Amino acid sequence: xxxxxxxxxxxxxxxxxGGGWGHxxxxxxxxxxxxxxxxxxxxTNSSCVEYVLERLDLTPRPPSLLGKGERGDVCxxxxxxxxxxxxxxxxxxxxxxxxxxxCLIVDTFPRGLGGELAEILPQLQVPRILVHRDLNPxxxxxxxxxxxxxxxxxxxxxxxxxxxxxxxYLPQAQxxxxxxxxxADELMPLDQARSLLRLxxxxxQVVIICASxxxxxxxxxxxxxxxxxTETQLFGTLTYQLHQALxxxxxxxLSPQCPPQCPPELWASHWPGMDxxxxxxxxxxxxxxxxxxxxxxxxxxxxxxxxxRLYDRQARRAQQHSYEVCSVTEAIALVKALLQQAxxxxxxxxxxxxxxxxxxxxxxxxxxxxx
Amino acid sequence: xxLQLTRTALATGQAQTSVLETPIALGREFAxxxxxxxxxxxxxLVLEDAQVADYHTLIDEQAGELVIVDQSGGQGLxxxxxxxxxxxxxxGDHFQIGSYDLQVQFNPxxxxxxxxxxxxxxxxxxxxxxxxVGFLFPRRCGRTTTVGCPYCNSGQVNNDPYFYERSYYSGYxxxxxxxxxxxxxxxxxxxxxxxxxxxIDFTDADSASFEREADTDFEQDMGAS
Numbered sequence: 001x002x003x004x005x006x007x008x009x010x011x012x013x014x015x016x017x018g019g020g021w022g023h024x025x026x027x028x029x030x031x032x033x034x035x036x037x038x039x040x041x042x043x044t045n046s047s048c049v050e051y052v053l054e055r056l057d058l059t060p061r062p063p064s065l066l067g068k069g070e071r072g073d074v075c076x077x078x079x080x081x082x083x084x085x086x087x088x089x090x091x092x093x094x095x096x097x098x099x100x101x102x103c104l105i106v107d108t109f110p111r112g113l114g115g116e117l118a119e120i121l122p123q124l125q126v127p128r129i130l131v132h133r134d135l136n137p138x139x140x141x142x143x144x145x146x147x148x149x150x151x152x153x154x155x156x157x158x159x160x161x162x163x164x165x166x167x168x169y170l171p172q173a174q175x176x177x178x179x180x181x182x183x184a185d186e187l188m189p190l191d192q193a194r195s196l197l198r199l200x201x202x203x204x205q206v207v208i209i210c211a212s213x214x215x216x217x218x219x220x221x222x223x224x225x226x227x228x229x230t231e232t233q234l235f236g237t238l239t240y241q242l243h244q245a246l247x248x249x250x251x252x253x254l255s256p257q258c259p260p261q262c263p264p265e266l267w268a269s270h271w272p273g274m275d276x277x278x279x280x281x282x283x284x285x286x287x288x289x290x291x292x293x294x295x296x297x298x299x300x301x302x303x304x305x306x307x308x309r310l311y312d313r314q315a316r317r318a319q320q321h322s323y324e325v326c327s328v329t330e331a332i333a334l335v336k337a338l339l340q341q342a343x344x345x346x347x348x349x350x351x352x353x354x355x356x357x358x359x360x361x362x363x364x365x366x367x368x369x370x371x
Numbered sequence: 372x373x374l375q376l377t378r379t380a381l382a383t384g385q386a387q388t389s390v391l392e393t394p395i396a397l398g399r400e401f402a403x404x405x406x407x408x409x410x411x412x413x414x415x416l417v418l419e420d421a422q423v424a425d426y427h428t429l430i431d432e433q434a435g436e437l438v439i440v441d442q443s444g445g446q447g448l449x450x451x452x453x454x455x456x457x458x459x460x461x462x463g464d465h466f467q468i469g470s471y472d473l474q475v476q477f478n479p480x481x482x483x484x485x486x487x488x489x490x491x492x493x494x495x496x497x498x499x500x501x502x503x504v505g506f507l508f509p510r511r512c513g514r515t516t517t518v519g520c521p522y523c524n525s526g527q528v529n530n531d532p533y534f535y536e537r538s539y540y541s542g543y544x545x546x547x548x549x550x551x552x553x554x555x556x557x558x559x560x561x562x563x564x565x566x567x568x569x570x571i572d573f574t575d576a577d578s579a580s581f582e583r584e585a586d587t588d589f590e591q592d593m594g595a596s
Contacts, residue, residue: 019594045593081594088593090406097402115590119415123401139589146549166549288596310588310595 010102010368011039017092017113019081021048021212022312025272025290026131026159027107028052028074029179033357034364035074038102043095045079045088045113051256052076055271089116096120103368107131108311110149121152127371129155129364132167133289136311140166155367159356160293162320174363177356178293181272184351188275197252197268197276204250205339207242208277210285211235211255211262218308231286231307236262238284238328245332249339252276274298278351282338284331287318296321297353301338303331372432375476376416382470389416394431397468398442399423422447422469430460430475437475439466 012034016027024046031040053076079091093116096104103126110130111118121128130153140146149156150170158168160178167173188196199206213231236259243251243266251266253259254276258267270276274294277283285291287304289312295302303325306318318324323338325331372393379386391414396404403425404415418427424443431438441448441456449467450458460466462477495501500512547553 017593018596020596022596047594083593084410085591085593086407086410086412089412093406094402111590113590113593113595120401140549141554142589144550169548310592312596 009038011041011100012103012105012364013096013099013101014040014042015092015096015104015106015109015112015117016042016044016046017079017088018045018108019047020288021046022133022289023107024048024052025181026133026179029181029355030105030131030357030360031074032181034361037361039075041075041077041099041101043077043079043092045081045083047081048256049076049078049081052271085114089114092116093120096124101126103127103129103364105129105131105364106153108133108135110145110153111143115143118148127155127368128153129157129367130167132156132158132161132165132173134161134165134313134316135167136309136313137166139311146170154371155363157360157363159360161289161317176359176363177354178289178297179357179360180274180294180297180353180355181290182274183355184297184353187278187351190279193275193279196270197279199250199252199279204248205281205342206250206252206279207246207282207284207335207339208280209235209239209242209251209253210273210277210283210291211239211253211259212288213286213307230260231305232257232259233261234305234328235284236260238331239263239266241328242284242332242335246336246339249335281342282335284335287314287322287324288312289317292317292321297355298351303334303338305331372437372477374430374437377474377476378416378418379472379474380470381467381472391416393437394429396426396442397423397428397430397473398426400425418468418471420469420471423471427468428466437461437477 012031014027014031016023018024024042024044027042027044031042034040077095079088083091089112092112092114096117097120104124106112106117106128108131109117130149135145146167149167150172154172156167156170156173158165158173158175160176162168163175168175187193197206197208211232232255235253235255239251239253239259239262242249243263253262253267254270254273255262255267256269256271258264268276273290277294277300278298280298280300282303283291283295283300284303285295285305287302287306292302292304302322304314304318304322305326306315306324308314315324323334325334373390374393374395375388375390376395377386377388392412393414394408394411395414395416397416397418398404399418399420401415401417405413405426406415407413408429408431424446427441427443427446428448429440429442431440437460439448439450439458439460445456447468448455448458450460451464451466458466460475462475465472465474467473494515498515500514502512
């Protein structure tokens, strides 16, 4: 990135609407690197934004989270998650039409989460870049996204999702490694992470369960039978049962709030979770974007439940990058098997991986320069 | 309520058509027209003309009746040639804003069919129908009679249930990977083609594929991911 230093400082807006962690985390991963040379505003309606803001106010702040102490230049433009669709769409349109910026980066939803971008994209006189996480092909077909994206986006960035995602064949598509909230040299020191998770001083194997999601758990083709009333409850139950089944193993459930059924002494809370995942011998979670690629980068085996989502194909990601399971019983059996295979204590391994956000910033700058 | 508005630039005669849900705001500046009214999303139509106010008029339903209301403070609204600030609108009415004439049509589906398209079988000098038929695989009809033709139905035009919807599917006729027609094209051998009648029979599943229940969920849930 050194060769880019002479370029004028720009204002980038990242459209990251969508529930849960995925969009906000991916936008922050990009934004915190981009902010080293440009002002960045992230437009979000995530219900997790309050939690993230609280963590950003920690003293001391998580090291290097936003890069070179320029936190003031990353602006989170938060839209309340409980606003109606009409109100949310109106807020987005007003913001994008009344704010000055040099580039619009749209995460996942080319027409906007509520279709609100379709009306205004033709009026925006700035380069538009689509961040193309995997998408439900039915959505791509139903809304004519291929033609729309080809017409309205100068660049498509595919952050580690491969060449089989629905719009990857379009001529403006470019691929990077997965975007991660932490590069290898930024991860929290092991002692600090050990303390945060309240791990015992004598080395034991560690299983971390990533619990998130308020929806009733539903798996493709299998429904919700016996999985609990919410996804977090499923993970709370799993934490308890895993602790009972493997008392010699340290089990921790990582979640903003202690899930139902989870014993409080087994619960830990931290963002970004990648700091904690580096301590795990095995991770159990959903097959969302961040959990999957964070585990892949850290080379931690992931056991995943591929939850049904309207837009995200977790099953596809789960099959490619994890051990997919459909029940608590199956997950516990697989944890046992994977722990037995573990050759060396997890926490002594050297980590090295590529964080795709650096390349993404370069590609976006090139797109702006060439527009 | 869904309306079709056909706007014609009086200077050039150039016409454009939009199908919009009420309430509908018309003006020169998208951002200065309301995005929401009484909890409903407003369709905003931009007319690029110096004589049009930033927010010129609003079309909405009032007591079951469609009404157009001037929002420009008297910069000019004529309905069927009469200056007004508020007026009910009937199917087929014309109103004028700045240098645009706009026609309202209540049945967008029917209105979407041009006069040319709506004509019955168009027999050429060889006695064959030149009309384009078929939804997914459009082709020249080639029949020599309208009798038994599902498209003309013995002269009763537009009986084809797939006839009107074409205008709503962008990318129609584009079948390569990623476009919504690609699956159908890939599976084209499974559609029954009757060489004698030249009909391609659609199954119920083909028809339903265009309005799958799941499709209506897209772009509705602002908490989805």
